[in-house]
Amino acid sequence: MIVFLVVGGLLAYGLLAVYVERKVAAFIQDRVGPVETGPWGLLQTLADVVKLLRKHVPLPLGRETTLYEAAPLLALAAVCAALSWVPLWPLHAASPFGLWIAVGIMALEAVAIFLGGWSSHSKYALLGAFRLLGLVLSYEVLMGLLLLIVGLSYGTWDLVQIQSLQAKEWGLLRSPAMLLAGGLWLFMSLLVSHRAPFDLPETESELVAGYLTEYGGIAFGFFMLAEYIVMFLQAYWIAHLFLGARWVGFWVPLLIMAQIIVRWAWPRWRPDQVVRILWHYAIPIAFAAFIVEALWHLS
Numbered sequence: 143m144i145v146f147l148v149v150g151g152l153l154a155y156g157l158l159a160v161y162v163e164r165k166v167a168a169f170i171q172d173r174v175g176p177v178e179t180g181p182w183g184l185l186q187t188l189a190d191v192v193k194l195l196r197k198h199v200p201l202p203l204g205r206e207t208t209l210y211e212a213a214p215l216l217a218l219a220a221v222c223a224a225l226s227w228v229p230l231w232p233l234h235a236a237s238p239f240g241l242w243i244a245v246g247i248m249a250l251e252a253v254a255i256f257l258g259g260w261s262s263h264s265k266y267a268l269l270g271a272f273r274l275l276g277l278v279l280s281y282e283v284l285m286g287l288l289l290l291i292v293g294l295s296y297g298t299w300d301l302v303q304i305q306s307l308q309a310k311e312w313g314l315l316r317s318p319a320m321l322l323a324g325g326l327w328l329f330m331s332l333l334v335s336h337r338a339p340f341d342l343p344e345t346e347s348e349l350v351a352g353y354l355t356e357y358g359g360i361a362f363g364f365f366m367l368a369e370y371i372v373m374f375l376q377a378y379w380i381a382h383l384f385l386g387a388r389w390v391g392f393w394v395p396l397l398i399m400a401q402i403i404v405r406w407a408w409p410r411w412r413p414d415q416v417v418r419i420l421w422h423y424a425i426p427i428a429f430a431a432f433i434v435e436a437l438w439h440l441s
Contacts (some may be wrong), residue, residue, distance in 0.1 A: 152222070155374065156367045157187045159398065166399070167406045197359040204263035205356070213258030214357070214364035220250035221371040228378055229301050230390070241299035241379075242289060248334075248375060251368055252278045255336070255343055258365070259353030270352025273413055274336065274343035280420040281333040284326065287428035291323045292383055294435045305387035313384040319435035324384035326428055331376035331397075332404060333416075335369060339408040340416055373401050 161176065161184060168175030176183025202210075227235045227244035237243060252274060259271025289299070295316050296304050304313070314324045333340050344352035354362060377397035381390045411419075 148222075148225075152367065152371065156370050157191070159370045159373070160187045160190075160366075162399070163402045163405075166402050170403070170406045191363065194359055194363045199359040199361050200356055202263055202356045206261035206263070209257045209261035210356075211361075213254045213261065214361040214368075216257070217251045217254035217368040218364045218371075220247055220254060221368045221375065223250075224248035224375055225371065227301065228375070229305065236300065236302060238298055238300050240301050241292065241304075241383075244301075244375075245285060245289065245379075248372065249278075249282065251372060252334075252336075254368075255353050255365070258357065259343065262353070262356035264356050266351070266355045267353050270343040270345070270355070273345075274353065276413065276417060277333065277336075277340070277342050280417055280425075281330055284330055284420060284425050284428055285334075287425065287432050288323050288327055288330065291319055291428070291432050291435050294432070294439060295320050301382060301387075304383060308386050308388070312386045317435055317438045319431040319438060320384065322427065322431045323435075324380065326424060326431070327376075327380055327384070328397075328400075329424065331373075331380065332401060333420075334376055335372045335401065337369070337373075337401065338405045339411045341410065342413050342416060345410065373398050377401070 164186070165175045165183075167173075176186035179186040179189050201207075224244045224247045227240050227247075229236070235243075256271045256274055256278075259267040259274070262268070292304075292313075293299055295313065296307050298304065314321050336343055341352075344354060346352070351357075354365060357365065374394065377394045378390060380397055381387065381393035385393050
């Protein structure tokens with residue numbers, strides 16, 4: 143029963159998130175968005191899911207069959223496994239290193255994207271896969287530094303304990319370094335979800351559809367659902383680690399909406415610009431914040 147509830151909840155979230163994103167994109171671009179299917183176009187996303195289920199999954203010649211077919215499942219399985227560490231239900235996983243483990247499991251989604259692009263036997267998909275590789279090598283360093291700052295501040299990576307330690311004040315207010323880490327994590331959330339303006343693996347205006355070029359049907363749907371779950375996870379981490387962990391029902395939708403607005407309102411950055419801002423600015427600032435946090439606890 144719990145499995146069916148979780149799966150149903152994920153599907154409902156995916157349908158709603160896609161509908162909201164379409165409406166936000168339409169508003170930003172001075173359009174109306176979905177209006178025809180169902181009241182206010184609410185059933186348009188469901189109709190698209192039915193279409194995906196009926197479509198044939200393409201099988202490009204020269205593909206690495208096993209990896210090509212497993213990549214969408216691995217992407218979805220990785221983010222669903224990371225969800226098991228979210229303390230929103232009684233059966234969540236728990237460990238003193240819970241945050242590290244959850245973030246590490248979620249990183250497998252990027253591995254699945256790389257495998258999908260590499261195994262498609264398409265130059266566009268391959269370019270998208272290697273763009274992702276360069277992006278991951280950059281933002282995972284930033285992620286590691288932010289996790290160290292969080293661990294220094296709370297003395298643990300157990301999400302339940304982190305929630306209890308914010309009973310009197312938000313994590314953002316624990317130290318100047320945590321305030322800076324919260325802003326960097328918000329920036330990093332756009333990188334980890336691989337969405338514009340940092341959608342280097344996809345860049346449909348340059349690489350057709352990047353790693354998704356040779357995918358269609360339900361396989362395409364798995365990749366898209368995984369992307370929206372990553373958006374949820376990143377919003378949840380920010381709310382849980384920095385914004386008190388008790389008002390996630392308010393902060394998580396707000397942060398997801400922020401990711402959607404940035405995706406449609408900000409132009410795409412070039413790969414060299416993204417790597418430069420990470421290695422020249424974000425990572426050095428995060429390292430400086432880590433030193434500040436260490437000195438803060440020694441003083």
